[in-house]
Amino acid sequence: MAKDAKPAEEGAAEAPKKSKKLLIIILSAVLVLALAGGGAAFMLLSGSNAEDEDDEYAEETAKPKKAKKKEAPSAPPIFVNLEPFTVNLVPETGDQYLQVVLSIELDNPEADLALKSLMPRIRNNITLLLSSKKASELLPKEGKEMLAEALKAEINSAIEPPARGQKATDGPVKSVLFTSFIIQ
Missing domain, CATH: 3.30.479.30 (Band 7 domain)
Known part of the structure; x- marks a missing residue:
């Protein structure tokens, strides 16, 4: 019976190690996904504003007065x-x-x-x-x-x-x- 008690204790010790590793891996994956999503959102939002500003600037230089009047009729x-x-x-x-x-x-x-x-x-x-x-x-x-x-x-x-x-x-x-x- 003494021999049976040792494997049970080893199994119990391995379970917390595995769950800690699994928890660390899951948290790391979630963190990486969150950072990637945040970075992608930042790039998309800031990139579209820069493009819009460039487009607006190009329109303003081409037709400065008429473009402004047609922009916001409402x-x-x-x-x-x-x-x-x-x-x-x-x-x-x-x-x-x-x-x-x-x-x-x-x-x-x-x-x-x-x-x-x-x-x-x-x-x-x-x-x-x-x-x-x-x-x-x-x-x-x-x-x-x-x-x-x-x-x-x-x-x-x-x-x-x-x-x-x-x-x-x-x-x-x-x-x-x-x-x-x-x-x-």
Whole structure:
């Protein structure tokens, strides 16, 4: 019986060694798979962003203005409210004043920063344009629509000045809206 007891003890000693080895092998395999999966995910995610940035850069250099406008047609509109303008109009039958409050619709968020950084120049150009108008030009609906288009062109040329000898093209301002329009 003594001989039988020794093999049982040896078998019991071998079982914990085998289970420790098996546990180490399984944990090593899981660790290797996790690292490989994490590395693959990192490469795929960072690689696609770099390619997207390269593609976006290539599109921007090829068609800088049109590409931006077509990128996010479903994006919410961006409006910037300006302080009220009060100007003298060109006299027709006495002194007349125009008080107008404008909201500017922009095509991208970056244009908001450009607009705010150039606000003194933009306000000056708008004041000069408004004070050059007659009340009779601004009273009909068509006059207000023409003024909105002129203001849009003026603001766009202040943000992105055209080169010498070239006509101003479309800029970041999509539209100019009147939130208040009073002639006295």
